[in-house]
Amino acid sequence: MGINTLAIVGVGLIGGSIALAARRRGVATRIIGIDRQAETRTRALRDGIIDDAHADLTAAAYADLILFCTPVDGIAAQAVEVSAHCRPSTLLSDTGSTKAAILRDVNGRLPSGVEFVGSHPLAGSEKHGLAHASAHLLEGRLVIVTPPPGTTDNALSRICAFWRSLGARVQVMDADEHDRALALTSHLPHLLSAALAGILPPEWYDLTATGFRDTTRLAAGQPDLWSAIFRTNQTHLLTALDRFEEQLRCFREALHQGDRAALESLLQQGKKVRDDLCL
Amino acid sequence: MGINTLAIVGVGLIGGSIALAARRRGVATRIIGIDRQAETRTRALRDGIIDDAHADLTAAAYADLILFCTPVDGIAAQAVEVSAHCRPSTLLSDTGSTKAAILRDVNGRLPSGVEFVGSHPLAGSEKHGLAHASAHLLEGRLVIVTPPPGTTDNALSRICAFWRSLGARVQVMDADEHDRALALTSHLPHLLSAALAGILPPEWYDLTATGFRDTTRLAAGQPDLWSAIFRTNQTHLLTALDRFEEQLRCFREALHQGDRAALESLLQQGKKVRDDLCL
DSSP: OOEEEEEEESOSHHHHHHHHHHHHTTOEEEEEEEOSOHHHHHHHHHTTSOSEEESSGGGGGGOSEEEEOSOTTTHHHHHHHHHTTOOTTOEEEEOOSOOHHHHHHHTTOSOTTOEEOEEEESOOOSOOSGGGOOTTTTTTOEEEEEOOTTOOHHHHHHHHHHHHHTTOEEEEOOHHHHHHHHIIIIIHHHHHHHHHHHTOOGGGGGGOOHHHHHHTGGGGSOHHHHHHHHHHTHHHHHHHHHHHHHHHHHHHHHHHHTOHHHHHHHHHHHHHHHHHHTO | OOEEEEEEESOSHHHHHHHHHHHHTTOEEEEEEEOSOHHHHHHHHHTTSOSEEESSGGGGGGOSEEEEOSOTTTHHHHHHHHHTTOOTTOEEEEOOSOOHHHHHHHTTOSOTTOEEOEEEESOOOSOOSGGGOOTTTTTTOEEEEEOOTTOOHHHHHHHHHHHHHTTOEEEEOOHHHHHHHHIIIIIHHHHHHHHHHHTOOGGGGGGOOHHHHHHTGGGGSOHHHHHHHHHHTHHHHHHHHHHHHHHHHHHHHHHHHTOHHHHHHHHHHHHHHHHHHTO
16 A cells, blocks of 8 residues: 555544554554544554544644544535645545535535545444444445545545555445435434334333344434434435335235235345345 | 143244253253154254154143244134143143234133143244254243233243243233234334335345344344234234334434434434443
């Protein structure tokens, strides 16, 4: 790779895991961490995850690659702010779960020679914070890279090479197509999980087993982060919700009719997909 | 316990796990297995899980305790059929996921001195079959026992003692209250899981991560078994679905308005329950 300095903005679960993997694989000569929380900076330095820690965003400016691992509703503003201090050829990217809104908000606001290419590693956890970071989080996982129009071949190949050097697979996609797909594959499951958990009355807590717990695992995620993801993917998430409610209506009708064949067919449709996913 | 002969009807994941636990804990002198599938009977005998194997249901009649671990829509008829051949004081129970319909269909059809008390171990898996059975499946798990009106103290205490002797905890509940709670804690999660899996288009399979997979794990269950569970708990499952769709409408409205506070509040409501469940 030959990254001289890698800057990670937001040294939490994802940022910390990327720093750990980059360190272990010798991907960057120097790794600097930017985090608002003093405790996180102290821990990251103490554990040798980063070489240098700063609270001030502009300290990231002299890096070759700056990766924003912060909530999706703050990434664009942070990227624009730090870019004013960057040398030409500095590459900016991120790990946000929605992509189009970020690219739109960054568009036209970067100095000449500084590029922002979106990234989304499909790896995560309902846990958060540096304490849960792992050098293995990205291994074998897919990172979706979303270059905005006008991205240079050089920038695109640099960011793809970076993710591959951490052991991840890379798929390049249009940002809007990413958001449309992830609305169904990630944001909707989170919404459903939270909606289901939210309606469980306390007197029935003891009557849950592994099924309820698995189905609601995502609900443990941080509400502020997920509210931002939902809001920056509003249109596609509403469309995914429409599609889901259409399927619920089919279940409701079959159940209302006591229609065994229709119920089995709907259940089989889900089972086929689920079994295929696990092949 | 002092069970002389325990009969397990349906030696699959649950029936096989119960037989294994009963054997390991010395709960019964003799365990007989009834299963329609020759392969299952051969395997259970070969592995020493049961002492005797039969395809014919009536072979269970001479046991002290007969446990039906078969699909919910067949249990009542099987219980009635075998009971005609039972001695007085024979106790019948089951492991079905819905309880009221079974008790209703058995009611008044058993010979004098033969009792049926419903049971539902809150343990299971999307896997099925004897190959996945485990002597530990019930350890520490809750078994809900639903005695119909007129159940003798003797029958109730025998079935509760049986489950406890396998390492499970026991809670006695009214069958209808069980069905109402489980509609929300088990049957609705299954329905949502299958509905979500069913709408994933093949071109997006690669864009799923652990979140989608956890949320849809239940969808791998057997459609015929779950169709029967849904149909025998129709009213309560429709009520649970109503409640869920009401919560979805709240999410939809907050999302449509881009209402950050409302979204965070709904997500927090789910997170609180999920976090409490894991304490």
